[in-house]
Amino acid sequence: xxxxxxxxxxxxxxxxxxxxxxxxxxxxxxxxxxxxxxxxxxxxxxxxxxxxxxxxxxxxxxxxx
Amino acid sequence: xxxxxxxxxxxxxxxxxxxxxxxxxxxxxxxxxxxxxxxxxxxxxxxxxxxxxxxxxxxxxxxxxxxxxxxxxxxxxxxxxxxxxxxxxxxxxxxxxxxxxxxxxxxxxxxxxxxxxxxxxxxxxxxxxxxxxxxxxxxxxxxxxxxxxxxxxxxxxxxxxxxxxxxxxxxxxxxxxxxxxxxxxxxxxxxxxxxxxxxxxxxxxxxxxxxxxxxxxxxxxxxxxxxxxxxxxxxxxxxxxxxxxxxxxxxxxxxxxxxxxxxxxxxxxxxxxxxxxxxxxxxxxxxxxxxxxxxxxxxxxxxxxxxxxxxxxxxxxxx
Numbered sequence: 001x002x003x004x005x006x007x008x009x010x011x012x013x014x015x016x017x018x019x020x021x022x023x024x025x026x027x028x029x030x031x032x033x034x035x036x037x038x039x040x041x042x043x044x045x046x047x048x049x050x051x052x053x054x055x056x057x058x059x060x061x062x063x064x065x
Numbered sequence: 066x067x068x069x070x071x072x073x074x075x076x077x078x079x080x081x082x083x084x085x086x087x088x089x090x091x092x093x094x095x096x097x098x099x100x101x102x103x104x105x106x107x108x109x110x111x112x113x114x115x116x117x118x119x120x121x122x123x124x125x126x127x128x129x130x131x132x133x134x135x136x137x138x139x140x141x142x143x144x145x146x147x148x149x150x151x152x153x154x155x156x157x158x159x160x161x162x163x164x165x166x167x168x169x170x171x172x173x174x175x176x177x178x179x180x181x182x183x184x185x186x187x188x189x190x191x192x193x194x195x196x197x198x199x200x201x202x203x204x205x206x207x208x209x210x211x212x213x214x215x216x217x218x219x220x221x222x223x224x225x226x227x228x229x230x231x232x233x234x235x236x237x238x239x240x241x242x243x244x245x246x247x248x249x250x251x252x253x254x255x256x257x258x259x260x261x262x263x264x265x266x267x268x269x270x271x272x273x274x275x276x277x278x279x280x281x282x283x284x285x286x287x288x289x290x291x292x293x294x295x296x297x298x299x300x301x302x303x304x305x306x307x308x309x310x311x312x313x314x315x316x317x318x319x320x321x322x323x324x325x326x327x328x329x330x331x332x333x334x335x336x337x338x339x340x341x342x343x344x345x346x347x348x349x350x351x352x353x354x355x356x357x358x359x360x361x362x363x364x365x366x367x368x369x370x371x372x373x374x375x376x377x378x379x380x381x382x383x384x
Contacts, residue, residue: 016316019113020323023106027327031334034071036098038344 014058021050070343071096076336083335085145087328090335103331107324111144114320121254121306122317123148124297125155137318143325143332151295158252158297167248169214173258174201177218179282181238181264184230187275192230194238194268195223200284202242202262216242218264218280231272240266242280254296257283 025047029039073079074094083090088104091097114122125138141148177200184192198220205213222229222236242262249259261281268276298306307314334340 013312013316016320019110020320023110023327024323026102027106027330030099030102030339031330032339032341033344034096034099034339034342035344039098039102 017054021047021054025050071338073335073338080332080336083332084143084328087144087331090332094335099331099334103328107144107328107331108147110320110327111147111324114317114324115147116317117310117313117320118317119255119306119310120293121298121302121310122314122321123151123295124254125151125295137322140322140325143329144321145328148295148321148325151297154252154295155297158250164247164249164299164301167250169202169204169245169248170251172201172203173260173284173287174199174216175287176200176285177220177282178285179280181240181276181278182281184276184278186230190230190274191228192232192276193228194225194232196220196238196280196282197223198238200242200280202245214242214245214262217266218242222268232268233271236268236270236273238266238268240264240276240278240280246279249302250296250299251288252292252296253288253302254293254298255302256286256288256293258287259283 025043026039029042029046033039033042072094079090079094081090082093083103087107088100088102091100091103123138123141124135138148138151141151176197178197179195181192181194181196184194186192196218198218200216200218202214202216205215217240219237219239222232222234222238225232225234242264244263246261246263248261249255251258259282261279263277264280265277266275268274310317
């Protein structure tokens with residue numbers, strides 16, 4: 001359905017982590033707080049932290065490889 | 066518990082609704098922002114994984130003999146209604162281990178995309194052709210071994226490579242089908258149905274002639290959604306899915322697992338309320354744990370400070 005097209009496009013699988021970062025941040029913080037502003041604010045921070053951590057890990061692995 | 070400000074109504078019912086349909090438990094409690102957020106995040110993750118995996122990543126179990134749950138399905142079933150059909154489909158399917166043991170139970174017809182393999186011409190030439198066309202088969206009435214079938218394939222040679230025995234593209238093919246070698250199960254996670262059968266007939270046009278061959282390929286769009294949603298893969302199907310989808314098969318699995326695990330958090334939120342509080346509480350120490358006060362915020366403190374001069378007592382200049 002979708003995968004053969006993506007395989008043909010040779011898309012890097014790392015991009016598939018981004019939607020997961022967004023959903024995990026939003027859902028996790030929604031279970032911590034009730035106020036929408038607080039949830040969104042915390043989700044943004046958590047999403048950025050995850051991205052920074054993953055980006056750092058990727059950079060280290062890239063330099064070591 | 067920080068739920069005094071939130072009317073959780075019947076928490077057990079809310080949790081059950083949140084499990085069955087992500088977002089429904091919070092809608093029942095009137096927590097509409099969360100209902101929309103959970104619903105959008107969990108459903109989109111789930112269906113993204115389902116579509117990415119070509120509908121083949123949600124199955125109840127692979128081990129038909131022992132009927133065990135897979136760890137992956139234990140995560141997927143946390144999404145509730147979207148994953149539950151897989152349990153029923155496994156009961157419906159109960160396929161034998163070997164596709165060659167599956168008999169054709171009724172007529173099967175539709176557009177066909179596949180190949181004529183092991184083609185033997187009467188003049189001794191050998192060949193292999195990709196073909197497209199229309200296939201119509203049905204069980205034979207004098208079916209001793211349950212694999213004799215009648216029917217025919219009419220179409221054209223689609224692609225010819227160096228094994229084409231000189232037959233040009235577009236050459237008409239008309240063959241009769243007489244023996245079913247293998248057939249994909251009726252309940253299977255694909256809209257197409259793969260089969261392999263032996264045929265005899267003729268390729269018309271220049272370099273054509275009478276042939277006997279194996280016809281293998283897929284009858285397109287013959288399986289209903291009812292016969293494919295959540296249907297189990299057999300070992301052969303799993304191998305083919307890995308081959309067709311490559312790394313996306315694993316990514317699709319991870320998406321559906323994460324959707325289930327996220328809904329587990331949402332279920333607990335429906336039952337117990339938010340873990341840290343409403344979100345606007347004044348902390349006892351005047352600041353939210355782990356975060357600085359917002360700009361412009363006045364933090365009131367009542368601590369009294371007694372200051373002593375840091376300088377030593379100086380003798381009087383006058384002595």
